[in-house]
Amino acid sequence: xxxxxxxxxxxxxxxxFIHFLTFVNQPIKRRFTLFFIGVLWWFLVMTILSxxxxxxxxxxxxxxxxxxxxxxxxxxxxxxxxxxxxLYLRTYPERGNEASSGAFVAGILPLVHVMSLESRKLKPxxxxxxxxxxxxxxxxxxRETALQMADSLEPHPxxxxxxxxxxxxxLLVKVNRLLGDTQTDLAILADLREQRHNKxxxxxxxxxTGSISVLVIATFLLALFTYYIRKAIGxxxxxxxxxxEALVEGxxxxxxxxxxxxxxxIGILTHKLNLLTEKLHSLSVFKRVIExxxxxxxxxxxxxxxxxxxxxxxxxxxxxxxxxxxxxxxPDHAPGRHVEMDRSGRGGTLCRAVKxxxxxxxxxxxxxxxxxxxxxxxxxxxxxxxxxxxxxMIAQFVFEKVPRENQEEVFRNLRMASNFLDASRNVxxxxxxxxxxxxxxxxxxxxxxxxxxxxxEIMESIVPGxxxxxxxxxxxxxxxxHFKEINDQHGHDAGDIVLKGTAEVLNRCRRASDIxxxxxxxxxxxxxxxxEKDDPYPLAERIRTEFSRQKIRYGKEILMRTISLGISxxxxxxDDIWEAIRLADEALxxxxxxxxxxxxxxxxxxxxxxxxxxKSS
Numbered sequence: 001x002x003x004x005x006x007x008x009x010x011x012x013x014x015x016x017f018i019h020f021l022t023f024v025n026q027p028i029k030r031r032f033t034l035f036f037i038g039v040l041w042w043f044l045v046m047t048i049l050s051x052x053x054x055x056x057x058x059x060x061x062x063x064x065x066x067x068x069x070x071x072x073x074x075x076x077x078x079x080x081x082x083x084x085x086x087l088y089l090r091t092y093p094e095r096g097n098e099a100s101s102g103a104f105v106a107g108i109l110p111l112v113h114v115m116s117l118e119s120r121k122l123k124p125x126x127x128x129x130x131x132x133x134x135x136x137x138x139x140x141x142x143r144e145t146a147l148q149m150a151d152s153l154e155p156h157p158x159x160x161x162x163x164x165x166x167x168x169x170x171l172l173v174k175v176n177r178l179l180g181d182t183q184t185d186l187a188i189l190a191d192l193r194e195q196r197h198n199k200x201x202x203x204x205x206x207x208x209t210g211s212i213s214v215l216v217i218a219t220f221l222l223a224l225f226t227y228y229i230r231k232a233i234g235x236x237x238x239x240x241x242x243x244x245e246a247l248v249e250g251x252x253x254x255x256x257x258x259x260x261x262x263x264x265x266i267g268i269l270t271h272k273l274n275l276l277t278e279k280l281h282s283l284s285v286f287k288r289v290i291e292x293x294x295x296x297x298x299x300x301x302x303x304x305x306x307x308x309x310x311x312x313x314x315x316x317x318x319x320x321x322x323x324x325x326x327x328x329x330x331p332d333h334a335p336g337r338h339v340e341m342d343r344s345g346r347g348g349t350l351c352r353a354v355k356x357x358x359x360x361x362x363x364x365x366x367x368x369x370x371x372x373x374x375x376x377x378x379x380x381x382x383x384x385x386x387x388x389x390x391x392x393m394i395a396q397f398v399f400e401k402v403p404r405e406n407q408e409e410v411f412r413n414l415r416m417a418s419n420f421l422d423a424s425r426n427v428x429x430x431x432x433x434x435x436x437x438x439x440x441x442x443x444x445x446x447x448x449x450x451x452x453x454x455x456x457e458i459m460e461s462i463v464p465g466x467x468x469x470x471x472x473x474x475x476x477x478x479x480x481x482h483f484k485e486i487n488d489q490h491g492h493d494a495g496d497i498v499l500k501g502t503a504e505v506l507n508r509c510r511r512a513s514d515i516x517x518x519x520x521x522x523x524x525x526x527x528x529x530x531x532e533k534d535d536p537y538p539l540a541e542r543i544r545t546e547f548s549r550q551k552i553r554y555g556k557e558i559l560m561r562t563i564s565l566g567i568s569x570x571x572x573x574x575d576d577i578w579e580a581i582r583l584a585d586e587a588l589x590x591x592x593x594x595x596x597x598x599x600x601x602x603x604x605x606x607x608x609x610x611x612x613x614x615k616s617s
Contacts, residue, residue, distance in 0.1 A: 035225060042218040046211060053207030060199045236270050243273060279416070283423045290424055296431045299424055300330035303395075306420050310413040312397045320354060320392040353382040354392050359418060363407050377401050383418050387429045395421055444518040446496055447503035455517045455525065462529070463570075463577050472572065474528030474536030477584040478543065478565040481596040483522040486559065494554045495522075498561060501552040509543045525581065531569065540565045540599045548597065562597035564588060573602055 286306065290299045300317055307315050318326035352369055353360045361381035362368050369380070379401050385393040395417065402410050442454035450458075466473055480502060487495040499522065506516045506524060515527040526543070528536045544563055552559040566587030570580040583602045591598040594606040 031229070035229075038221070038225075042214065045214050049207055049210045049214065053203055056203045056207075057200055060196065060203065236267070240270060240273060243277070279419065283419060286420060287423045287427065290427045293431075296428060296435060297330070299428055299431065303420060303424060304330065307395075307397070307417055310417055312399070312413060312417060314398040316396045318394040318396065320351075320394065326351065326394055351382070351384075351394065353384040353394055357384055357386050359383045359414065361414070363402060363410065381414050383414070383421055385421050385425055385428070387425065387432075389429070393428070447499055447518055449503050449506070449516050449518045449524070451518055452520065455515075455519075455527075458515060458527075459577050462527075466570070471529075472531040473570040473577070473580070474526075474531045474534075474539070475568045475570060475577075475580045475584040476526040476528065476536060476540045476543075476565055477519070477581065477588040478524050478526070478540075478563050479588055479592070480522040481562045481564055481592075483561070486561070490554060490557070490559075494559065497554055498552055498559060501550055502547065502563070505547045505550055506543060509539070509546055511539075525584070536567050536569065537599065537601055540567055544597065544599050564591040564596050565599045566591055566602065567599065568602040 286302065290302050293299055293302065303317070304315070307313075316328050317330040319329050320326050359381060360368060362379045363381070369382070377400060378398055380399075381397045383395045383397075385395070387393075397414065397417070399410070442450055442457065444451050462473070465471075480498065483495065483498070486498055499518075502522075502524065503516070503518070506526065510516055510526070511528070513529040515529070517525040517527070519525045526540075528534075528539060544565055547563045548560070550560070552561075566584045566589070568574070568580045568583035568587060570577050573583050574580050587600040587602040590606055591600040594600070598606055600606045
C-alpha cells in the first residue's frame, strides 16, 4: 500500500526517525500501548533521579558523620573536662575566701556551664544540629573572663602564695587548653560543614538539572507524539467523515482521494475508502458512457472491455430466450461451446445460475455444473442478470484452474465484474425495451415484416451508400390477386392467414441482404440490394412461382392464390428512390391490367410468354 505523508519535508531518514519516535506506522492499539510504556518509562526515570539524589545526599551525610566521629569524641572529652572544671570552681569558695574568689567564680561559671551544655549535645548527627557559633562565642568570652579574673584574683589568707599560684596557673592552663582544642575542633567542624554544603549542593544541582532535562525531553516527545497522532488519526478521520457524508448525500467528487498518512487501521480504512470511491467512480463513468451508447450491442462491447481489463479474457454473454434456452449474443464469434443443452433445447431451466439467481462457480465446488467446462484444467463462473420483466442474461467466464491460495484475486475480479453487470442492468433493460418498442413501431404485427415507417428510415441510410458505390437497388411492388374476394367469401380471418402465408413465401425466397416491407393492405415491397450484376426479374419470378404453388389451409379448405409484381431499378429508372417505388407500383398496375399473375419490368411492355402455365384461380 502506497503511503503519502503530507507536509513531510527533509531527508527520508528524518521522516523515518520521526515515525519511529511517534509510532505513526504502528496499529492504534499497539501505538497507545507503546505510549503508555513510554510515559511509564519517563516516570521511572524521574523516580530514579529523585531517589538516587536522596540516596546520594544520605550517603554524603553518613560519610560526613564518619569523618566527624573523631572531632565529636574530642568535643565530648572537652565536655568532661569542662564538667570537672565546673565542679572544681563550685567547690573553690568552700576552700577559700568566698569574698576574694566569688567574683571570678560568678563570672566564669555561667560560661563554663554553657560550654558544658553545648558540648554535651555533640553526637554523631548532621552538622546543622551543632551550634558552633554559640560554642565559639562562649569560648571567646570564657577566655577573656578567665584572663581578667585570673589577673584580679587575690590569694586567700589561709592559702599560701604557692597554692594560689598553682590554682591560678592550673585554671589558666585548663582554660587555654580547652579553648585551643575547642577552636581547633570548631575549625574542623566549619570545614566539614562547608564540604558537606558544597557536596549536597552539587548533588541537588545535578539532580535538578537531570530532572529538568528529562522533563524537557519527555514534554517534547509528548508534544511530538500528540501532534503526529492528531495528524495521523484526527485529520484522516475528519476527512473520512466528510467523504462518507458526501457519498451519502450524493455530493462527493468521486475523483477526489484522501491522503493516506499512516499504515495503521486509519490508513488501511482510508485506503479502502479510496478504493471504494475509485470503484464507484469507475462504475459511475461506465454507467454514464453506456447510457449514451446507441444500442444493446454497444453495451456488450463496453462490458467486454471491462472484463478483459479484469483479466477475464474468455467470456460469453447469453440471453435466455422465451424457451429458457441461453443464446450467445457476445462476442459475435462466441460458439456457445461452454453451455450444453438437453435434447429439448431447454438449457435455461437446468441452469443453476438462473434458478438460484446468484453466481455459480466451479471454484466453490468442482463439477457443480455437469454441462459446463468438462476439461479438467478449467474452471468457470456464471453470473446471472435478472431483469424486472423476469428475463435473464448470463455472463459466463472460463479460465484455467486456479490454486486455492490464489483464488481470492479471481473472486475479487469476478465480484467487480458482477458490479459492472449490475450497473448495466437498468441500462440494458431500458435499451432492450426501446428496441422492442422500436421493433413494434417498425414491424407489422400480423406478418412480422417491416412496415412503411421502417422503409422511410432505412432508405435514408441505404441510398447514400448506393450512390457512393455506384450500385443499384431493385424495387419490387407485389399485390395478391383478388384478395378482396377472400375476405368477402371466407372472412377476414382467412385473409389474415393468406397474408401470413405470403410473408412466409417472401421470407423463403429472399436473400440475406434483401428487405421485405408490408406496404399496406395486401401490397408488399421488396428491396433487392447489391443488384450490380444480378437482374431483379428472375428473383421476382421466383417469388411469383413459389406463391402460386403454395397451398394455404383454412379450416377444411385449401386456398391457392396468385400474385402480381412490378419492378423498377434505382438509379437506372430514376435517381429518386421514392420515384423508383412509384414506378414499381406503376409496373404492378400494368401487371394487373394485363391479366394478373404477372411480373412486369417498368419500361418493358408485358408479353404473354412471361405468363406461367398456372392460371389465376
